[in-house]
Amino acid sequence: MATFDEAGVFDLRECADRPPLRVGDKWSGAVLRCLEDGPHRFTALKARLRGVNAKVLTETLRAMERDRWLTRTDHGGNPPHVEYALTGTGRSLIGVLDTACAWAREHQAN
Amino acid sequence: MATFDEAGVFDLRECADRPPLRVGDKWSGAVLRCLEDGPHRFTALKARLRGVNAKVLTETLRAMERDRWLTRTDHGGNPPHVEYALTGTGRSLIGVLDTACAWAREHQAN
DNA sequence: CAGTATCCTAGGAGATACTG
């Protein structure tokens, strides 16, 4: 817990009162970053996020869609063509991410 | 994942480059809040953090101490008297927490 | 008071294989 190593999670449970914010899964932050420069397709995301497998990426994307951080647009056809794009909410979250990242850079001893 | 419910965790894995920030355990954020107004003893913390058990609180505190977010001062004697206090680093983290909390308040639909 | 010591469980996450 509370380390600066491998896994990066930031706990906001006690922010103000209930219900608190959760962006705590392993890949949401990375997805936010990947979509920062515009919409991307499933496979493109999977490629940029080195290490995710389809199942986990799907779960992450579905959750983010449900929370209105991104939209999923199925352009139909075969082979399929699906695009993911940030919403305004999703985009605004990146600012929070940046704040925290700045803090990390500043306070990371090594 | 990526919800606004019960559990509050904020993923910073992809912040800048490696190694990323981790404040992601369940109680660190709450401990930060509890110590905001000054040092507290183990039992006092445990009481304010409704729901932690001693084992988990100890783990959390040890990790935060290792990361220099707080200090542990054993005043000795019997019964024991141990105090936990935020460091400057720990205190500065609260600002980040606040940023994220403000975001949550602003974007929480319900 | 301030912890250890044990045991146990839920679920996040990965590997692998398959499909419309």
Next chain:
DNA sequence: CAGTATCTCCTAGGATACTG
């Protein structure tokens, strides 16, 4: 291409009991 379906593993975190 964009996913499902399974199975398995790991560990954060909780319950309970005990101690210097």
